[in-house]
Amino acid sequence: MTDLTAAGRGVRRRGPRTRWGRLRERGYPYALLSPPALLVLGLIAYPVVLVVEMSLRDGRAMNISAIGQEPWSISNYVDVLTDGDTYHSLWITALYTVISTFLSLLIGLGTALLLSRDMPARRLLRTLILVPWAVPGVVASVVFLFMLDGSYGVVNWILRSVGLTEHGPQWYFDPSTALAAVIAPTVWKGFPFFTLILLAALQAIPDELYEAARVDGASAAARFRYITWPAIRGTTVLGIILTGLWTFHTFDLIYPLTGGGPDGATETWAIRIYTEAFSFFHPGSASALGILSVVLALVVVASVFPIMRKQFF
Amino acid sequence: MASTRAAAGSGRRRGITFVVTAVVAAIVIFPVYWMIVGALLPTSITLSTDPPLIPTHGLTLHAFVQDLTARPVAHWMLNSLIVTAAVSVISMVISLLAGYSLSRFSGVGPTSVGYTLLLARMLPGTMLSIPLFVVFGKLGLIDSLGSLILADITITVPFTTWMLKSFIDSVPRELEQAAMIDGTTRLGALVRVVMPLTLPGLGATAVYAAILSWSDLLFARTLITNPDGWTMPVGVTSFIGAHDIDWSGMLAAGTLSMIPMIVLFVLLEPMLVRGLTSGATKG
The missing domain is CATH 1.10.3720.10 (MetI-like)
Known part of the structure; x- marks a missing residue:
């Protein structure tokens, strides 16, 4: 260790001697950063500034490109926050995000625990279980649309065959089942991420810990509680945040299936932003709702993160 | 003696783990499988009162050919x-x-x-x-x-x-x-x-x-x-029509x-x- 630092110091002494050389060395961070910085400024920061501006322009404009000429106003925020549908949609968003993330975590943890055990053909089974992660969201959507077809879908056929129902629900057309029917493909596509990161965390636990616990007579539950869980809780928190954000923003697993319907039953904020802007041509209120959802995401992540760490982990 | 019993026990454990994991994997992969089946069979068979879970006859590449010739999928x-x-x-x-x-x-x-x-x-x-x-x-x-x-x-x-x-x-x-x-x-x-x-x-x-x-x-x-x-992705969703869906396509x-x-x-x-x-x- 000391050798390395000494070498490092030696290098610095022998670094560029000329002023041009020093300048160039100091300029490198900026030269290397300029392509990403341009991207960040042009494609992320500027659009964000623009969307904030659009949300603060009087909301009458129907033309997305002409909204910059409207007078400044907070009417969009007033409209959005006084609209009862906003809160109904928020409730749907909460249900969709929390249930999808929770089920993904549960299935992800279960499959990770299974796959961390010794078995024949483990590599193949792992690949099969992880495959949904790579399936495009649209494709997942159309498969579930096919499987959950109300009259002849294979799921209803199975439900009829085991005698659970006589007809089977009209999944995507019935407001009482539509949310569950969009959560299904979301969990299917979302859980392998948990499997992946939790499996890596599980495999990093030294076997000796389990052997020692077994020698001491610890039960399986105790081994999970005192060895496995402490080793994977950090990864779990990270996975919950990333999957939660991903679900909160989901478009392609809801819109092709229901478009937010029936009767708003699957209209999350992400879908509502899209339809407000591109179906009803209210760019102002869509932008306002977008800004509110960024604020909401920041507040939830910032407040939930420390609580989860302290209380449950 | 004890060691062979332990080995047999761990062999059985491996077997049980394998079976459970294989069942889980089969459920997980089923939508992918069912999509391919739906693409290879006419809709009249897959969307029927009695769809074959393991189809043995009637498989056809017709939908793929249609997609590549009559539709701009390529x-x-x-x-x-x-x-x-x-x-x-x-x-x-x-x-x-x-x-x-x-x-x-x-x-x-x-x-x-x-x-x-x-x-x-x-x-x-x-x-x-x-x-x-x-x-x-x-x-x-x-x-x-x-x-x-x-x-x-x-x-x-x-x-x-x-x-x-x-x-x-x-x-x-x-x-x-x-x-x-x-x-x-x-x-x-x-x-x-x-x-x-x-x-x-x-x-x-x-x-x-x-x-x-x-x-x-x-x-x-x-x-x-x-x-x-x-x-x-846009093309795939375009198969969903206002009144009906070209399922196999x-x-x-x-x-x-x-x-x-x-x-x-x-x-x-x-x-x-x-x-x-x-x-x-x-x-």
């Missing part, structure tokens, strides 16, 4: 391929440069770029699509694949930059410094020393960017209005759009696993 594929290739390459270059700066330099510049990239992940795509639509409209880029490429990069780079940073963190600085003593520039050291050592990270970046851009529906729907510029197109991603995933899975878990397992 054209959508080509559009998707162009966008995906461009997004992957640009994401690799930009996140290598940004990830290197974040890993090696401190200061206002790298830090603020880093935080902006983290913050970008809080932005819903549906919101981002509104100003991007305006900006690309002003630039006259609407309906061009270029707009789609730029929009997809805003989603991939915030993730891949941090992923590559953690790969570059594990490359010892001394290696570059040695190369620089030997007379190469910092850029030379980056290209000749750091890049070869982060190949798995670059591979993970490419796969991640490819899967994301190949799957994008949102930006393709908002930024491309002309059917000539449709990509696979749609499932065949879905299969065609899924297969490249699964192949990519299976081939590059080890790299991807390391990439996605690089930041995760430290916590």
Whole structure:
């Protein structure tokens, strides 16, 4: 260790001697950063500034490109926050995000625990279980649309065959089942991420810990509680945040299936932003709702993160 | 005696684990299987009162042939391929440069770029699509694949930059410094020393960017209005009509759009696993 630092110091002494050389060395961070910085400024920061501006322009404009000429106003925020549908949609968003993330975590943890055990053909089974992660969201959507077809879908056929129902629900057309029917493909596509990161965390636990616990007579539950869980809780928190954000923003697993319907039953904020802007041509209120959802995401992540760490982990 | 009993016990355990995992894997993979079955069988058979779970007859490639001859599926594929290739390459270059700066330099510049990239992940795509639509409209880029490429990069780079940073963190600085003593520039050291050592990270970046851009529906729907510029996801949803759905045609197109991603995933899975878990397992 000391050798390395000494070498490092030696290098610095022998670094560029000329002023041009020093300048160039100091300029490198900026030269290397300029392509990403341009991207960040042009494609992320500027659009964000623009969307904030659009949300603060009087909301009458129907033309997305002409909204910059409207007078400044907070009417969009007033409209959005006084609209009862906003809160109904928020409730749907909460249900969709929390249930999808929770089920993904549960299935992800279960499959990770299974796959961390010794078995024949483990590599193949792992690949099969992880495959949904790579399936495009649209494709997942159309498969579930096919499987959950109300009259002849294979799921209803199975439900009829085991005698659970006589007809089977009209999944995507019935407001009482539509949310569950969009959560299904979301969990299917979302859980392998948990499997992946939790499996890596599980495999990093030294076997000796389990052997020692077994020698001491610890039960399986105790081994999970005192060895496995402490080793994977950090990864779990990270996975919950990333999957939660991903679900909160989901478009392609809801819109092709229901478009937010029936009767708003699957209209999350992400879908509502899209339809407000591109179906009803209210760019102002869509932008306002977008800004509110960024604020909401920041507040939830910032407040939930420390609580989860302290209380449950 | 005791040891053989223990071995038999662990053999039985392995067997039970295998059976349970195999059942789980079968359930997980069933939608993929059922899509392929739906693409290979006429709709009258798959959507019937008694669909065959393991079809033995009536399999036909008709829907695939229809897709490729009567519908512009090949054209959508080509559009998707162009966008995906461009997004992957640009994401690799930009996140290598940004990830290197974040890993090696401190200061206002790298830090603020880093935080902006983290913050970008809080932005819903549906919101981002509104100003991007305006900006690309002003630039006259609407309906061009270029707009789609730029929009997809805003989603991939915030993730891949941090992923590559953690790969570059594990490359010892001394290696570059040695190369620089030997007379190469910092850029030379980056290209000749750091890049070869982060190949798995670059591979993970490419796969991640490819899967994301190949799957994008949102930006393709908002930024491309002309059917000539449709990509696979938009094309697949176009099979859903107002009154009925061309099921086998749609499932065949879905299969065609899924297969490249699964192949990519299976081939590059080890790299991807390391990439996605690089930041995760430290916590």
